[in-house]
Amino acid sequence: MKYTCWGAAKQVTGSMHLLQLDSGYTILIDCGIDYEDKTNKEINARFPFDVKQIDVLILTHAHIDHSGNIPNLVKQGFKGEIICTEPTAYLLEKLWIDSVNIQNSNNKRNKSARLYGFKEVKASNEQVFTLPFYERFELNKNVAISLHEAGHIIGAASVRLEIDEEGEKKVIGFTGDLGNPGSKLIVNAVSMKNLDALISETTYGNRHHQEKRTPEEVLIEHVTNTCIKQDGRLIIPAFSVGRTQAILFTLKKLFNEGKLPSIRVFADSPLALASNNIHNRYSHYLNSETQDYKRDNDGSLFDFKSLYLVEDANDIEDMELYRDSCIIVSSAGMLEGGRIQHHISDHIQNPLCTILIAGFCSPGTLGAQLLMGQSTIRIKGKDKYVYAKVLQTDVFSAHPDTIGLQQYFEQSNSDKLKTIFFVHGEEMAMYDLKEVLTEDLRNKVIIPNRGEVFYL
Numbered sequence: 001m002k003y004t005c006w007g008a009a010k011q012v013t014g015s016m017h018l019l020q021l022d023s024g025y026t027i028l029i030d031c032g033i034d035y036e037d038k039t040n041k042e043i044n045a046r047f048p049f050d051v052k053q054i055d056v057l058i059l060t061h062a063h064i065d066h067s068g069n070i071p072n073l074v075k076q077g078f079k080g081e082i083i084c085t086e087p088t089a090y091l092l093e094k095l096w097i098d099s100v101n102i103q104n105s106n107n108k109r110n111k112s113a114r115l116y117g118f119k120e121v122k123a124s125n126e127q128v129f130t131l132p133f134y135e136r137f138e139l140n141k142n143v144a145i146s147l148h149e150a151g152h153i154i155g156a157a158s159v160r161l162e163i164d165e166e167g168e169k170k171v172i173g174f175t176g177d178l179g180n181p182g183s184k185l186i187v188n189a190v191s192m193k194n195l196d197a198l199i200s201e202t203t204y205g206n207r208h209h210q211e212k213r214t215p216e217e218v219l220i221e222h223v224t225n226t227c228i229k230q231d232g233r234l235i236i237p238a239f240s241v242g243r244t245q246a247i248l249f250t251l252k253k254l255f256n257e258g259k260l261p262s263i264r265v266f267a268d269s270p271l272a273l274a275s276n277n278i279h280n281r282y283s284h285y286l287n288s289e290t291q292d293y294k295r296d297n298d299g300s301l302f303d304f305k306s307l308y309l310v311e312d313a314n315d316i317e318d319m320e321l322y323r324d325s326c327i328i329v330s331s332a333g334m335l336e337g338g339r340i341q342h343h344i345s346d347h348i349q350n351p352l353c354t355i356l357i358a359g360f361c362s363p364g365t366l367g368a369q370l371l372m373g374q375s376t377i378r379i380k381g382k383d384k385y386v387y388a389k390v391l392q393t394d395v396f397s398a399h400p401d402t403i404g405l406q407q408y409f410e411q412s413n414s415d416k417l418k419t420i421f422f423v424h425g426e427e428m429a430m431y432d433l434k435e436v437l438t439e440d441l442r443n444k445v446i447i448p449n450r451g452e453v454f455y456l
């Protein structure tokens with residue numbers, strides 16, 4: 001069989017992996033939007049393979065850099081099933097609709113620049129087929145798959161494929177995005193066994209999570225310094241799915257336990273409400289501590305008195321008229337697009353404001369510019385001085401660091417495992433990670449270029 005990484009090769013967005021069996025049966029794993037390759041304007045519009053030859057698409061999780069280009073694949077003739085877990089399926093529709101709205105507002109005059117519309121979202125939804133974790137499912141008599149908990153966001157899966165080519169059996173594992181062990185809400189990743197090849201994310205391949213304190217302690221410090229000791233605003237950019245819920249859940253616990261006075265929290269993201277609902281509905285997919293908390297309290301993970309979910313224009317107006325100190329949790333995480341841009345533009349020149357960056361920011365994104373300490377930024381067409389305090393925490397990280405990845409590889413390793421492909425990370429992070437592995441693991445590592453073909 002042939003394996004080609006069409007994304008994210010030596011970068012972190014645009015995941016898309018093609019597996020072509022000798023029989024011609026073709027599997028695509030993930031089909032995400034690429035936010036990084038600015039040299040190729042057609043990178044998301046055109047697929048580098050014949051879309052109609054794909055038999056099945058397996059989706060690891062709902063994040064848009066893994067799922068966001070699926071309606072375009074359907075638009076261009078993909079008719080097969082889209083296999084994922086149930087929470088992923090429920091999140092997908094909301095994320096795709098949000099993606100259409102963003103594309104429409106970014107390309108008001110230039111309709112041809114839009115990748116897809118509501119029609120393709122509807123068609124894509126009809127092709128979704130859900131599988132529970134750990135159920136072995138035969139795609140045909142030669143190919144079986146099972147989904148393993150990846151620990152990254154609710155419903156996120158690693159994919160284990162058992163492939164029989166003329167009597168020769170091979171097992172291939174795709175990690176998808178892995179989670180940081182000990183996450184607030186999500187179960188820990190479960191490694192896949194008996195593999196011949198592993199394709200693994202390496203987002204934080206050369207980082208060590210620095211924060212030794214708990215999420216509660218970190219939020220108490222930042223809320224106290226910004227919103228209690230001074231009359232400021234704490235702005236936390238966060239992806240709508242996953243990190244926003246981890247932050248809201250932590251705040252709910254702090255308010256309920258009286259560890260912080262009740263402060264107004266605006267969750268300003270079009271998907272926050274839907275995502276909250278999905279976490280409540282599928283709470284049996286979350287870790288046992290979270291399930292216990294939900295059962296022993298008011299049956300909700302995120303509702304608290306001072307939480308204000310911003311859903312429509314009226315809510316936005318209310319938020320803008322609010323003058324007291326407050327916490328704003330808003331998407332998108334890397335500060336590229338989404339409602340966070342509005343808050344940054346309004347408050348970047350306010351010295352009483354703290355912007356707490358709680359996740360990974362790819363090079364070139366606005367988040368990365370702020371973290372580099374730039375004294376001015378360009379936002380909404382204007383140059384502005386940075387007077388707000390910019391801080392960072394990795395306590396809500398949704399990816400494992402160097403040590404977490406090393407442990408995962410050691411758990412997955414065996415004499416049978418011949419190759420570990422590094423994907424979904426910056427090139428430097430991949431080489432640094434390779435260096436710290438044991439000799440046995442290091443000798444198995446391959447770092448593919450985009451479009452490079454490997455025979456497994």
Ligand SMILES: [Zn+2]
Pocket residue numbers: 061063152177
């Ligand atoms: Zn992800």
